[in-house]
Amino acid sequence: MxxxxxxxxxxxxxxxxxxxxxxxxxxxxxxxxxxxxxxxxxxxxxxxxxxxxxxxxxxxxxxxRGSFNPIHKFTDIGKSLIAYRIYKGMSQAQLAEILNVSESQVSRDERHEYYGATTEKIEKVMKAMDMKTVISIEISAGTGA
The missing domain is CATH 1.10.287 (Helix Hairpins)
Structure with missing residues (x-):
């Protein structure tokens, strides 16, 4: 990527x-x-x-251009975080400074597309980039008790 x-x-x-x-x-x-x-x-x-x-x-x-794929799985969040950072024109160094972590930490997180990151870390990254979370849960027809 x-x-x-x-x-x-x-x-x-x-x-x-x-x-x-x-x-x-x-x-x-x-x-x-x-x-x-x-x-x-x-x-x-x-x-x-x-x-x-x-x-x-x-x-x-x-x-x-700001055209992002919708997130259908939680494992897709990392790729979207990276995409949004790029869209904002923010470097890894700038994000690291806001998060008060090393640039190498941001680089590692992005290299692994935030795989295994805690919800707290994801929220901090989103807040650092002024992102807003909207979650929609859909129930498939024909499932349930």
Whole structure:
């Protein structure tokens, strides 16, 4: 997951390099006499990694615009906290300062997407970023006593 502007810029450059590399590899394999099916099989892993990075770039651009995915599971909260920090233009260092913790602690928490964090920690992070919690619980039809 892209978590800052520097990583975003690196990802954009990597996408450009990957496109050029894939084109060159296709040409190289073609020059070697491989048929189109063999070329496709040979470059498929490159294309797969390229597409994954493209999705990460699109996600980063979307959250920078303030477009967030709804949270359907508690385990998704961490990714949303990171997304909101990015949207606010807040660095990990700035968040750490507000929380009165080290930047490396924020980095660790984000690397693990706040997995295993206490509700108290989640609430502190949310408060530090002026986030508001709204919880909606839905009961599935056909369940219950």
């Amino acid at each position: 892209i978590k800052n502007e520097a990583a975003y810029q690196k990802a954009l450059e990597k996408l450009k390099q990957d496109r050029e590399f894939i084109v060159n590899e296709e040409k190289r394999f073609n020059d070697m006499g491989l048929n189109s099916e063999q070329i496709e099989m040979a470059i498929q892993p490159l294309i797969s990694f390229h597409e994954q990075l493209k999705e990460e770039v699109k996600y980063y651009e979307r959250i920078k």
